[in-house]
Amino acid sequence: MSIRIDTDRLMARIFELGKIGGLPNGGCKRLALSEEDKAGRALVTGWFQALGLEVHSDVIGNTWAIRPNRFGHTERPVVMGSHIDTVGTGGLYDGNLGVLAGLEVIESLIDAGVETERPVAVAFFTNEEGARFQPDMMGSGVAQGELDLAEMLASVGIDGMSVSEALDAIDARGDEPVGALTPSAYVELHIEQGPVLEAEDLDIGVVTGVQGISWSEFTISGQACHAGTTPMAMRHDAGIVAVGIALEARAIAQEFGTPQVATVGRMHFAPDLVNVVPEEARLTVDLRNTSEEVLKKAEARLFAKAEALAEAEGCTIRRQSLARFAPVAFDPDLVESVAQGAAELGFKSRRMPSGAGHDAQMFAPHCPSAMIFVPSKEGISHNIHEYTAPDQIAKGVALLAKVVVAQAGPEQPKDQRERATAQGATS
Ligand code: HGY
Ligand code: MN
Ligand code: MN
Helix, strand or coil: CCCCCCHHHHHHHHHHHHHCCECCCCCECCCCCCHHHHHHHHHHHHHHHHCCCEEEEECCCCEEEEECCCCCCCCCCEEEEECCCCCCCECCCCCHHHHHHHHHHHHHHHHHCEEECCCEEEEECCCCCCCCCCCCCHHHHHHCCCCCHHHHHCCECCCCCEHHHHHHHCCCCCCECCCCCCCCEEEEEEECCCCHHHHCCCCEEEEEEECEEEEEEEEEECCCEECCCCCHHHCCCHHHHHHHHHHHHHHHHHHHCCCCEEECCCEEEECCCCCEECCEEEEEEEEEECCHHHHHHHHHHHHHHHHHHHHHCCCEEEEEEEEEECCEECCHHHHHHHHHHHHHCCCCEEEEEECCCCCHHHHCCCCCEEEEEECCHHHCCCCCCCCCCHHHHHHHHHHHHHHHHHHHCEEEEHHHHHHHHHHHHHC
């Protein structure tokens, strides 16, 4: 049984969606629950509806579209999902590829008249990025009971609006309850967002799991004073404590070595004036490691250093956890079927963990879940120059189709079934 993926149709949709929130020099900014996200949701949901799929949306705006199985049933679908929200310097492929590839697989099944034993669905989840509202993987985490709905609705974004207010602002709150989407299996196609596949000249990443993620925001309070008249020994400089924490984060990554990574993505001083010693400083630190034990060690060292730096400067310090996810392993059998499928299609592949967080990690504790990576040019992502070539995308979608149809149990195309029935009737 083979279906024909229409890569041109898929690329056209990627570029059309990419225009929503499009940035002047390429890429797009479609922050979760923004007006741009509203427009993106409308476009993609319109494509779901145009295929006659059964579209659902839940209380935090997760949206999925189901193609019933050959008996018209829609329970426990095989789900292909990802996200259509982006970071502020977003590319066209992070998340968007996985959603539109899922749509393409379903449309190719319809074109080929192939029905399946299990229902098949495509989904996009609210606020996977965590750029505006923390934590990331918020919608899928709520959908799978990994994150608390009330807590997430109350999460206040970097612009001061809560998730609940933002959902209402773009009318994205659906009526399905948490847990309404119960996949029999979950498969996500995603760009690698790192340099490995390109460096090793490979077509496919067979993703074994997702590394642990720890996001913290530190708020340091010191004392504003005159930059010129205040002797150094008298200062309580919140800014220098923040800088010390940032340097410690980098030192941890350097001393622990790969796969430990550390990022200070946000840092702000108040009153943020050239001649005033900062009275307040805020910064975020993103720590990740494939080992939970090592990630905990990195956290312990950073948090202790932060306290010591604040004390030495006569400042107070507060830490808020913005996200904390332990490493996740995907289903070994489903991972094997991805590897097997790649080999059967003649694609060069390797097993690898994911450095980035993904919606798939929220499904992994609840149903067989796996991911497929395609290469990222120069390993760049969360950058407007993010790029994956159409022929590389075509391989990823072909493998997604193969794995998903195997999971969904392909039925013979209708005309073959009718012929078989007709022969049965005459013999
Ligand atoms: O932060 C991440 O890994 C993902 O992009 N949300
Ligand atoms: Mn992503
Ligand atoms: Mn991302």
